[in-house]
Amino acid sequence: MREVTTKSIKLSRDLDGMLSEALERDLLVRIGWGRGGDEKPKKGEIGAITHLPPKSRVLLLGDLGECAGAMNRGGSFTLQGSSTSMLGAFQQDGRIVVEKDVGDRLGHRMTGGSITVQGSAGDEAGAGMLGGTVIVRGHAGKRVGAGMGDGTVIVLGSVGSEPGVGMTGGRVVIAGSCPPPGDGTAMRGIDASEISQLSEHLEPLGLTLEDDALVLVPSDSAPTVAESPESFVAEGFGSIALVPSNTDRLSDHSPLDPYTLLMPLGSDEGGVLFPIPWLVECESAYEWGGGMAAEQPALVRTSPRASDLLLVGESELVDCASFLSGCAGVVLDLASLPPLNDAEIEAVLVSISSRMPEDSLVLLRDCVDRVDHLFRLVVELDLDGAVIDAAAPGGGRAASALPRIGLAARAMNLIEQGRHLMIELDESPSAEDLLIAVGAGCPVIVAPPPEEGLEDLLSWLDSTLRGWMRELGVDGLEKVTRRNLRALDYDTAAISGLRLVGYDRPLPMWLGN
Structure with a gap:
């Protein structure tokens, strides 16, 4: 783990401890000063001061990294310093004030609250925002307000090229120089009523708008x-x-071990135990009854049990903070997030993992078409593993996903490092599906439950799985390998690299892979 990551996680955990007391006593949390009032500014922490609860107040001295103040739920955050990209991203409510400059994508995808920057902002300030107010006292880079659907961006200085490109709602108010607007955007002068309305945000800051300011709004075309x-x-x-x-078949009285245990990387504690190698994907498993369903881990979006993994996409980024302490781990869904660079992904993970026990699992999820990029992130960010979605645009074949996953995993040495791979399918698996996935190097399948009869299906899978293990002559699932798999036709052998039934060898095109 990088030093900046360790510092960032410690800062987030320390802040959570201070906030609980500060909220009870209505106190301001000050970070960046010693007990004697001497300055000890922070430098470069990522994913800091995120998920602030309502009525919380934080003052920080220093220069922060990516995603500072992101996922704000209603708190007040003042930064006496600067920040890099995605300050205040995904903010739901609250207020953020920055006294110096910020990087790209200020207030990205925010839905409410206000962000004020006393300095200048980088590119794409307010991009994709769906509500709230962003005020930049200085200048802003190119594509300010790009793709925004609602809310207001006010720039008192000049802006770069293509302002407002692709916006479908909201408005961008520019007091300085403004180049021609981007596609789908119209430019007009500001109305007196708008000046009066916006003064409610500007006058408390000692700022005003003149009647020569420009307003960008979506065009009719x-x-x-x-x-x-x-x-x-x-x-x-x-x-x-x-x-x-x-x-050799196994006798009926031979003991079998159909369990699968996924442990956090480098830890002897925690982990998730699967009675059946199936991570059931659903909205919530909290109300499942007893029996086998009570013991089967699930991938949920809300209200996780202690054995469940929490799926976090863009829709869950803000509210997931309420559930992180009660789950076995998280799966960050890259496919549902806007494009993020490595540092921004790490900042989001720091914000999430700092609110979880240290022995929790942390995985990434993406589609099989991006498996090389996915595995690179898993290794470079030192995560526990990945969920690979076998779905593809226009329809994917699960058999063709197996060699892509296997070759990419071998190139990154994932299995030898103890990292876990799961393959995601669209339908509830059969016992054969589970064993095929295990043999191909994915010890767990992620798939939705049936519309009804989950308990019956789990019982049938357990029985059938044990029967197959006896037939295959293995007493543990980890002993199922690619040697136990056969492609039933030439086409499947060609796309999967598996041995062709009857031929019992891979096709010549796969030799050496």
């Missing part, structure tokens, strides 16, 4: 919104068969 292609799994593992790797 806004560009057509792009419709993303549907991603799904067109074909599962139906063209792959299981075969014994030796001639």
Whole structure:
């Protein structure tokens, strides 16, 4: 773990401890000063001062890294210093004031509250925002307000090229020089009523707008919104068969170990135990009854049990803070987040993991088409593993995902490092699906439950899984390998790299891989 990451996690955990007492006594939390009032400014911490609860107040001295003040839930944060990219990103409510400059994507995807920057801002200030107010006293870079759907951005200085490009709602008010607006954006003068309305935000700061200010709004001929292609799994593992790797079956009284244990990297504590190697993906498993369902881990978006993993996408970024202490780990869904660079992803992970026990699992999720990038992030950010979605735009074949996952994992040496891989399918798995995934190097399948009868399905899977283990001659799931897998036709052998049934060897094109 990098030094800046360690410092950032410590800062977040210390802040959580101070906030609980400060909220009870209505106190301001001061960070960056010693007990004697001497200055000890922070420098470069990432994911700092995030998820502030309502009525909390924080004053920090120093220069922060990515995602400072992000996911604000209603607190007040004053930064006596500067910040790099994505300050106040995904803010839901509250107030942020920065006394110096900030980097790119100020207030990115925020939905409420206010952000005031006394200095200048980088590119794409207010991009994608859906509500709230952003005020920049200095200048702003290119594409200010890009793609915004609601809210107000006020820049008292000049702005860069393509202001307001792709905006569908809201407004950008510019008091300084402004180049021609971007596509889908119209420019007009400011109304007297708007000056009066905006003065409510500006006058407390000692700022004013003149009547020569410009306002950018969506034009009547806004560009057509792009419709993303549907991603799904067109074909599962139906063209792959299981075969014994030796001639000996296990006797009916032989003990079997169908359990799968996923441990945090480098830890002997914590982890998640799977009675069946299936991570059930659902909204919440909190109300599941007793029986096998009570013991089966799930991938949930809300109200996790102690054995569940919490799926965190853009919609869950703010509210996930309420659940982080009660789950076994998190899966950050890169596919549902806006494009982020490595430092910004790490900052989001710092914000999340600092609110969890140290022995919790932290994984990333993305589609199989981006598996190389996904695995690189897992290694460089020192995470516990990845969830790879086998779905692809226009329909993906699960068999074709296996070699892509296997080759990328081997190139990054993931399995030898003790990192975990899970493959995600669109439908509830069969016992054969579970064993095929295990044999291909993915010890757990992520898939939704059936519409009804989950308990019956779990019981059937447990029985069938044990029957297959006896037939294959293995007493533990970890002993199932690619040697137990056969492609049932030439096409499947060609896309999967598995041995072709009857031929019992991979096709020549796969030799050496």
